[in-house]
Every structure is written in C-alpha cells, then in structure tokens.
Amino acid sequence: MATLILKATEACNSSCAYCDVVHKPRQGPAQMSLPVLERVFHRIDEFLRESPDEELEVVWHGGEPLLPGPAFYARAVELQQQHCAETSARVSHSVQTNLSLFSREFARLFRQLGMDCIGTSYDPIAGVRGPGDRPDTAAYNAKFMRGLRIAEEEGFGWGVIYVVTKLALERPADVFYFMTNLKLDGGVNFHPVLVYGPEPRHLAITPGEFADFLGAIFPVWWRHQDRYPEVEPFRSFVRNAREGAISLGCGDSGRCSHSHWNVAPDGSVSHCGRSADWGLLPYGTVFDHSLAEMRRDPQRQALAHRNEVLPRGECQGCRLWAICHGGCPLDAWADQHSFDHRTPWCQAKKKFVEEYFEPITGLRCEFDAEGRTVQPA
Amino acid sequence: MPLPTLVCPDAPGLIERLHGRTLAVRVDEPEAIAGAARGVRSSDNELCCVICDALRPLADLDLRDDWDGVPIALGVPEAGRFRDLAPSIPRLRDLDLRVYLAADRPDNLVALRLLSSLGVPCCATFAGGAPDWAALTDLMTYALLASVPHAPIDPFEHIADHYEPPFATEWGATCFADPRCYLHLDEEGRVALARSELLAGVVIAEDVADIADEADLVSHPALVERAVRRLRLFEQDHPCARCPGWRVCLGTLADSLDTAPGCAAFFTEMLDVIDQRRDQRSRDREPVKWRP
Ligand SMILES: C[S@@+](CC[C@H](N)C(=O)[O-])C[C@H]1O[C@@H](n2cnc3c(N)ncnc32)[C@H](O)[C@@H]1O
Numbered sequence: 319m320a321t322l323i324l325k326a327t328e329a330c331n332s333s334c335a336y337c338d339v340v341h342k343p344r345q346g347p348a349q350m351s352l353p354v355l356e357r358v359f360h361r362i363d364e365f366l367r368e369s370p371d372e373e374l375e376v377v378w379h380g381g382e383p384l385l386p387g388p389a390f391y392a393r394a395v396e397l398q399q400q401h402c403a404e405t406s407a408r409v410s411h412s413v414q415t416n417l418s419l420f421s422r423e424f425a426r427l428f429r430q431l432g433m434d435c436i437g438t439s440y441d442p443i444a445g446v447r448g449p450g451d452r453p454d455t456a457a458y459n460a461k462f463m464r465g466l467r468i469a470e471e472e473g474f475g476w477g478v479i480y481v482v483t484k485l486a487l488e489r490p491a492d493v494f495y496f497m498t499n500l501k502l503d504g505g506v507n508f509h510p511v512l513v514y515g516p517e518p519r520h521l522a523i524t525p526g527e528f529a530d531f532l533g534a535i536f537p538v539w540w541r542h543q544d545r546y547p548e549v550e551p552f553r554s555f556v557r558n559a560r561e562g563a564i565s566l567g568c569g570d571s572g573r574c575s576h577s578h579w580n581v582a583p584d585g586s587v588s589h590c591g592r593s594a595d596w597g598l599l600p601y602g603t604v605f606d607h608s609l610a611e612m613r614r615d616p617q618r619q620a621l622a623h624r625n626e627v628l629p630r631g632e633c634q635g636c637r638l639w640a641i642c643h644g645g646c647p648l649d650a651w652a653d654q655h656s657f658d659h660r661t662p663w664c665q666a667k668k669k670f671v672e673e674y675f676e677p678i679t680g681l682r683c684e685f686d687a688e689g690r691t692v693q694p695a
Numbered sequence: 696m697p698l699p700t701l702v703c704p705d706a707p708g709l710i711e712r713l714h715g716r717t718l719a720v721r722v723d724e725p726e727a728i729a730g731a732a733r734g735v736r737s738s739d740n741e742l743c744c745v746i747c748d749a750l751r752p753l754a755d756l757d758l759r760d761d762w763d764g765v766p767i768a769l770g771v772p773e774a775g776r777f778r779d780l781a782p783s784i785p786r787l788r789d790l791d792l793r794v795y796l797a798a799d800r801p802d803n804l805v806a807l808r809l810l811s812s813l814g815v816p817c818c819a820t821f822a823g824g825a826p827d828w829a830a831l832t833d834l835m836t837y838a839l840l841a842s843v844p845h846a847p848i849d850p851f852e853h854i855a856d857h858y859e860p861p862f863a864t865e866w867g868a869t870c871f872a873d874p875r876c877y878l879h880l881d882e883e884g885r886v887a888l889a890r891s892e893l894l895a896g897v898v899i900a901e902d903v904a905d906i907a908d909e910a911d912l913v914s915h916p917a918l919v920e921r922a923v924r925r926l927r928l929f930e931q932d933h934p935c936a937r938c939p940g941w942r943v944c945l946g947t948l949a950d951s952l953d954t955a956p957g958c959a960a961f962f963t964e965m966l967d968v969i970d971q972r973r974d975q976r977s978r979d980r981e982p983v984k985w986r987p
C-alpha cells in the first residue's frame with residue numbers, strides 16, 4: 319500500500335531525550351498550514367483517480383500530531399469529504415502520537431477519518447520522555463495515562479513503541495513486564511534508539527546490546543505466547559521463520575523505494591520522515607508536483623539500486639536477506655553517507671537470530687530469494 | 696453489567712426499603728445467621744448469602760440446624776484444634792458454607808488445606824499482613840493441581856477458572872471486594888465501594904435509591920477513579936506495574952507491598968500453575984486407557 323506520512327507539525331509538547339525531531343534546528347514553519355493540508359487532499363484524490371488499483375494510507379506524524387488541535391483535524395475531515403468524494407474509500411488513516419493531548423473531541427474526529435486504532439510511544443524510565451531540558455517524566459506520564467484512558471473509553475485499540483536505550487539495558491525484564499502489563503493484549507514494539515551524533519551519549523546502544531536486550535526477554539515471550547501475544551519484533555521473526563518472509567516493516571522490506579512520501583509542514587515532500595530530517599531525497603512540493611510524479615522521481619532509484627548492489631556485495635549469501643534487505647537505507651546513509659551499504663543493525667539481527675532465536679525456538683531462519691523458508695537438508 | 700449485589704447489615708427497616716435486589720446480609724453473631732436469611736427471603740429481595748465474621752475458632756462454633764439451606768460466608772480467625780473440629784466435618788460438608796481464613800497466619804494455611812481436602816470449600820483472605828509466601832505457594836499449587844478430590848480454595852480456584860490470557864483477572868469478588876459485583880451499605884442505606892471505605896465513612900451515595908441502575912454506577916466518578924488508580928501504578932512506575940504476576944493480581948496487594956514483598960513471585964508462579972492445570976485438564980479429557 320502507498321504510504322503518505324503527513325507531518326502535521328514538527329513541534330512537540332514533549333522533549334524526549336533521544337528525539338531528533340525536536341532537537342534539530344528547524345527551517346520551515348513548525349505547523350502545517352490549512353492551504354498545504356488542502357493541497358495534500360487534492361493530491362491524494364488526484365493520485366487515486368489516476369491509479370484505480372491503489373490504496374493509500376495517511377500516517378499522521380510529527381513532532382506531536384495532536385498539537386495543531388481538533389480544529390485542524392475537523393478541517394482534514396471536511397477536506398477529505400470535499401476533495402476525495404469518490405476516492406475516500408481507498409484512503410485509510412493512522413496516527414503516531416504521544417497521546418498527552420488526546421481528548422474526546424479528537425476521538426470523534428479520528429473516528430470520522432475511519433481510525434479505530436492509535437499508535438503511541440512510552441517509556442517508564444525517568445528522564446527519557448517528557449517536556450523540558452531534563453525531561454519531566456512525571457508530568458508526561460500523567461498526561462499520557464489520561465489520554466490513554468480516554469482512548470480506551472472511546473473504544474480505540476492502541477499499539478505502543480518502546481525505544482530501547484542504554485537505561486533499559488540494565489532492566490530488560492522490568493521493561494518487558496511493564497510494557498506488556500500496560501498493553502495486556504499485545505501491540506508492543508521494541509525499537510533500538512538511534513543516535514547519530516555525539517549526544518545523547520548516555521542513551522546510545524550498540525547493535526550487540528540491542529540483540530542482548532531482545533535475547534533477555536525473548537525466552538519469556540516464547541514460553542508464554544498466549545500471555546503476551548503481539549510483541550515485536552518477536553512475532554514477525556516467528557511468523558517469517560514459519561511461513562516465509564511475509565511480515566516485514568518498511569526498513570526490512572527492501573520495497574520502500576516506491577511506497578513512501580513524507581510531507582513536511584511547508585508542503586515539501588521527501589521520501590520518509592528521516593530523509594526529510596536530514597534534507598535527503600527531496601521530491602518537490604505538493605504545490606508543484608503530483609504524488610505520481612514524485613513517485614517516479616529518479617532519486618528513488620538509489621534506494622532500489624541497493625537491492626542489486628547488496629546481494630552481490632556486503633549481504634552476499636546472507637540467509638536473512640529476504641527478511642532484512644540490508645536494513646533501512648536511511649540507517650545505512652547515517653552510518654556511511656551512502657545507501658549502498660548494509661546498516662550497522664545487521665549485527666543485531668544476526669546476533670539475535672543466531673544466539674537467541676534459533677537456539678530457543680528450534681526454528682531455522684533461512685530464506686531463498688523468493689522469501690520462502692529453506693529448511694536444512 | 697448486572698447491578699451489583701448489596702452487602703448490607705441485618706436491618707429489617709433497610710431490607711424492607713429494598714425491592715428486587717440481591718442481598719448479602721452481614722451479621723455479627725453466628726446465632727443470627729438463620730434469622731437474617733429468613734428476613735431477606737420474606738422480603739421481595741433475593742438472598743445471595745449471609746456473611747458472618749465470627750470471633751471464635753471454627754472448631755468452637757455450633758453449626759446449628761437452622762443453617763440448613765442457607766448460603767453462608769463464614770469468616771473465622773482460625774480453625775481451632777483439629778481434634779475438636781473433626782466431628783463437625785461431615786456437617787460442614789453438608790452445609791452451603793464457605794470458610795474464610797486470613798492467609799497471614801501459618802496455621803490458617805494448614806487449615807485451609809485440611810478443610811479443602813475434607814471437602815469443605817474455603818477462601819484465603821489477604822488483609823494486609825505478611826503471609827508465608829512459600830507456604831501459600833504450596834497451598835495454591837495443591838488447590839489447583841492436586842488430582843485427589845478436594846473442595847475449591849479461593850481465590851485460587853476463582854482466578855484459575857476466570858483467567859483468559861492475555862487478559863487480566865480480578866478476584867476481589869471472592870471476598871466481596873469488587874464494586875462491580877458488590878456494593879456495601881450501612882444501616883441508613885448509604886453506599887460505599889468497599890467495606891473498608893464504608894467503615895471509614897467514604898460513601899458514593901447517601902442513599903441506595905440513588906444507584907437505581909447500571910448506568911448510575913458505570914459512570915460514577917468513584918468507580919472511574921478506581922480504574923484510574925490502577926493506571927496510576929503505571930504512571931508512578933510502581934513495582935506492581937512491572938510485576939510478572941500482574942495479570943492475576945492487578946496490584947490488589949499494592950498497599951501492603953512493603954510488608955509483603957513476596958507477592959510477585961507468588962502470583963507469577965500462579966500463572967505457570969494455571970497453565971499447567973489447563974494442560975493437565977486438556978489431557979485428562981482424552982484419557983488413554985489400557986487395552987488388551
Ligand atoms: C518522532 S515520534 C513522533 C510521534 C509522537 N510524537 C510519538 O512520540 O509517538 C515517532 C517515534 O519515533 C521514536 N523516536 C524518537 N526519537 C528516536 C530515536 N532517536 N531513536 C529511535 N526512535 C525514536 C519515538 O519514540 C516515537 O515512537
């Protein structure tokens with residue numbers, strides 16, 4: 319499915335210690351203006367009319383996407399009705415929010431956009447998430463829980479990203495139980511913290527440490543999958559090992575080159591949130607190019623090219639290729655200033671699979687070029 | 696959500712004012728049990744049970760003839776000498792009675808096991824003291840896994856029956872401490888969410904008539920506050936929030952954590968025991984029989 323990441327704002331009411339979005343110097347306006355928003359819906363309609371077999375997911379992102387307030391989303395509902403009268407059945411919406419500003423009004427509007435599930439982020443460890451130079455976790459937590467309660471009362475499902483930092487390495491079990499107690503029926507996703515500069519050094523982790531973090535909690539999850547159903551990346555590893563490469567996030571799919579657009583608050587379009595943050599892969603603006611045109615942008619070839627270069631180079635012969643594809647191209651760029659490399663997280667994947675996943679599950683992670691599982695003779 | 700059972704004192708004036716409710720009547724003396732049951736049954740309310748917290752050991756109580764046919768929740772401080780209790784066991788088994796014993800006394804854990812093994816349903820209560828968690832784990836394992844016939848020991852039996860992974864299970868109802876199942880009334884008809892709150896004068900309604908239907912209760916701020924209290928444990932990164940046993944405890948013992956820190960290991964073990972019991976039962980359904 320085509321994915322349009324819509325950065326409703328690059329501002330945030332929080333200042334999480336690891337967050338690039340709020341700590342980088344900003345160039346354009348923080349918040350998306352209504353004319354840009356209108357233009358986006360016009361472009362969506364245009365794209366879907368031209369491509370009758372396509373569906374498109376709008377991912378409301380930020381910064382903190384609730385910051386522009388309910389009026390902004392009320393306008394989005396109107397604009398979709400106005401501009402996408404015939405195509406809206408092929409538009410779906412999702413949101414990634416810190417929930418701290420969530421309200422019944424937002425719930426009503428999100429339902430009008432067809433959402434029944436919300437993506438959020440959390441960390442119980444003090445000093446990581448929250449507003450202020452030294453993140454005020456207590457203030458953040460109270461608002462988060464309030465938003466969460468409203469979301470649950472309003473019948474929304476939710477999933478949560480946990481970013482694994484150095485502080486979490488000291489207590490993997492605590493973190494695992496906390497997150498799976500908070501979200502009893504699953505939907506917890508563990509990601510490594512990505513630190514590109516010298517700071518925040520106290521949070522940075524190595525790929526090996528991330529593998530060890532996953533390895534510390536994986537046996538509990540594996541033994542009790544009915545207790546903790548959807549925990550990522552574990553569920554996907556198991557599904558892929560059993561059924562072939564079917565459950566892949568954007569960074570592992572090797573296919574993001576033609577599926578993503580990121581629209582910044584000023585209407586400029588880049589490949590994804592991360593390329594936009596680093597000024598890479600600029601595809602134009604919603605005012606001067608259609609989505610289809612920007613999907614044909616030759617710069618995307620650099621991403622697709624990776625799929626040819628890596629299997630003959632750094633990833634040659636790797637049995638995980640079909641579930642990895644060298645990892646997220648932007649991670650590769652952050653490390654090597656070129657897309658034609660595998661990412662440093664390669665090591666995390668291999669270590670987790672070889673030292674933890676395979677010995678614990680007895681499942682083999684090996685795939686052929688088509689992504690089918692290969693069992694040793 | 697069905698309207699909760701009302702736990703009320705044996706006050707005829709109050710019971711006559713109530714109509715079409717299910718009542719659990721609380722009496723102070725075992726001698727008052729039968730009369731309290733008659734009182735409810737002759738009103739147009741239904742009897743759930745009679746609750747009596749006796750002050751004497753079980754062995755010293757007169758298990759009266761007029762208790763026949765009365766559902767009784769009988770709290771006792773201890774079972775007493777088994778030699779004295781033994782003659783009453785058949786009678787205890789015949790009655791519709793459940794014995795409540797506080798889990799923080801080691802002799803009570805022995806008594807619970809004994810009563811259960813002799814066919815008397817019973818329930819361990821957690822009133823804030825520090826139980827011997829290792830002994831309690833043995834008792835829970837016996838309650839849930841022993842293949843010899845024995846009467847249920849709550850809350851273990853209740854938890855094992857109701858736990859549906861991945862969701863959590865509440866068990867306050869086993870000792871009338873879940874406001875979604877039981878509300879507590881004083882003689883004037885004031886309503887509280889818990890007995891402790893009633894005793895402390897914390898009421899949610901001045902008159903039971905104000906809680907006429909489900910809607911009055913579901914949206915009641917005090918009940919909402921209880922849900923929030925649970926989320927607050929997460930907000931504060933309280934040890935309960937990262938407890939592996941959370942799914943079958945939900946921080947029920949959060950207030951006594953300083954004095955009873957063994958609860959996490961106990962409830963974690965219970966989760967595994969419940970899994971084992973389910974495996975055991977699913978195997979038992981298709982017994983492999985000897986064939987010539
Ligand atoms: C940038 S936020 C925007 C949406 C929203 N404000 C939120 O926090 O969910 C999107 C996700 O990126 C994660 N994130 C932020 N900085 C990160 C970093 N340095 N490494 C890994 N994930 C990060 C956040 O935790 C969040 O889950």
Ligand code: SF4
Pocket residue numbers: 330331332333334337338339340380381382416439447448
């Ligand atoms: S809430 Fe989201 S956007 Fe805001 S600082 Fe935290 S991670 Fe970044």
Ligand code: SF4
Pocket residue numbers: 632633634636637638639640642643644645660661663664665667668
């Ligand atoms: S695991 Fe490493 S070598 Fe294998 S495909 Fe991924 S990045 Fe390449």
Ligand code: SF4
Pocket residue numbers: 934935936938939940941944945946947948949952958959960962
């Ligand atoms: S078992 Fe103890 S630590 Fe765990 S949730 Fe219950 S009270 Fe809290």
